[in-house]
Amino acid sequence: MGFPERRMRRLRRTAALRRLVAETRLGVADLAAPLFVREGISEPQPIATLPGVVQHTVDSLVAEAKHLVSLGVPALVLFGVPSSKDDVGSGASDPDGIVQVALRELRSAIGDDLVLVPDLCLDEYTDHGHCGVLDRRGGVDNDTTLERYADVALAQAAAGADLVAPSGMMDGQVATVRRALDAAGHHEVGILAYSAKYASALYGPFRDAVDVKIAGGGDRRGYQQDPSNLRESLAELRLDVAEGADIVMVKPALTSLDVVAAARRELDVPVAAYQVSGEYAMICAAAERGMLDKEAVVLETLGAMKRAGADVVLTYFAREVAELLGGGEAPPR
Ligand code: PBG
Numbered sequence: 001m002g003f004p005e006r007r008m009r010r011l012r013r014t015a016a017l018r019r020l021v022a023e024t025r026l027g028v029a030d031l032a033a034p035l036f037v038r039e040g041i042s043e044p045q046p047i048a049t050l051p052g053v054v055q056h057t058v059d060s061l062v063a064e065a066k067h068l069v070s071l072g073v074p075a076l077v078l079f080g081v082p083s084s085k086d087d088v089g090s091g092a093s094d095p096d097g098i099v100q101v102a103l104r105e106l107r108s109a110i111g112d113d114l115v116l117v118p119d120l121c122l123d124e125y126t127d128h129g130h131c132g133v134l135d136r137r138g139g140v141d142n143d144t145t146l147e148r149y150a151d152v153a154l155a156q157a158a159a160g161a162d163l164v165a166p167s168g169m170m171d172g173q174v175a176t177v178r179r180a181l182d183a184a185g186h187h188e189v190g191i192l193a194y195s196a197k198y199a200s201a202l203y204g205p206f207r208d209a210v211d212v213k214i215a216g217g218g219d220r221r222g223y224q225q226d227p228s229n230l231r232e233s234l235a236e237l238r239l240d241v242a243e244g245a246d247i248v249m250v251k252p253a254l255t256s257l258d259v260v261a262a263a264r265r266e267l268d269v270p271v272a273a274y275q276v277s278g279e280y281a282m283i284c285a286a287a288e289r290g291m292l293d294k295e296a297v298v299l300e301t302l303g304a305m306k307r308a309g310a311d312v313v314l315t316y317f318a319r320e321v322a323e324l325l326g327g328g329e330a331p332p333r
Helices: 008-012 015-021 058-071 098-110 142-158 173-183 201-209 231-243 254-266 277-288 294-308 318-325
Strands: 031-038 054-056 075-081 115-120 163-166 190-197 247-251 271-275 312-315
Touching (some): 008 015, 031 054, 031 058, 054 058, 058 075, 075 098, 098 115, 115 142, 142 173, 173 190, 173 231, 190 231, 201 277, 231 247, 247 254, 247 312, 254 294, 271 294, 277 294, 294 312
Parallel strands (some): 031 075, 031 312, 075 115, 115 163, 247 271, 271 312
8 A cells, every 4th residue: 555554643633642642741840930130120120132021129029939839830040130240240149149139038938839049150240241250361260260159159058049050161160069068058959050051142132131241242152162062061961960960951952952862861860951042032033023923832842842851941931831831731732
């Protein structure tokens, strides 16, 4: 008859059949919501390049967090926008810095119902916009930066973080943070490591969201990875696990699905994928112009991250997706 014995289309005929045999599912429990909190504002501020995302006040952040809890979203990742910046990013480790203030408020308002994950980096807090402390020649000094990261980790842990998320791509950052946390008795605070993080043009809108301009039109290629490389990502991932990472993350997500798949294959810790600001902006912009169906593309891209092997997906669509799924799984299509 010219057909293969096995008719593949049989199991695709109805939505119920497709649902029965789906190999992966996207659920609300997979989601983590990145949120921004800004010091010194009395109303939430829109972000031009991230439609629908805002810089929160502490109060509006707490309200949003409660809403996420009610939807069943298990985690939020928090970025701070300080009202003043300096050369070493002092605000990042200040006990009264915006993220520490926000963490304490979140914890007292929602208890343990949401996993609180502050991003651990300096770029939002430095006047030069780099993720670390500069040396005399203007390069980012690895080991001086590690000392700052240890201080930031301690401030975040004391303010109530469940997991801290070092994102600066300094060598040894996970080991440094683990050692500092343990020495201070914060054995229960875990590390979600940005392990494989490429120097990507897809972070553009995020830098608007946190008011970061890199001095002299510079970039982060001296510490973030070259997008050409896969083996290097595996080395980074393995190092972070060896240094004590509890969860590893790959970023950006859609352009790194091969890395997510490799991480899932090679490692036994949970793997997270970060659908970054540029991925969000591309979908929103195309949808606004009527070029594609936003809901369908969001579910398809997040579903692809799950299929690649992600256990956790960070996405600015977290609330929308949770509302859409109504606490269940992606609807049959
Ligand atoms: C660094 C950090 C960045 C992002 C998350 N953590 C910016 C960068 O590396 O330049 C980007 C996230 C996004 O684009 O959504 N603190």
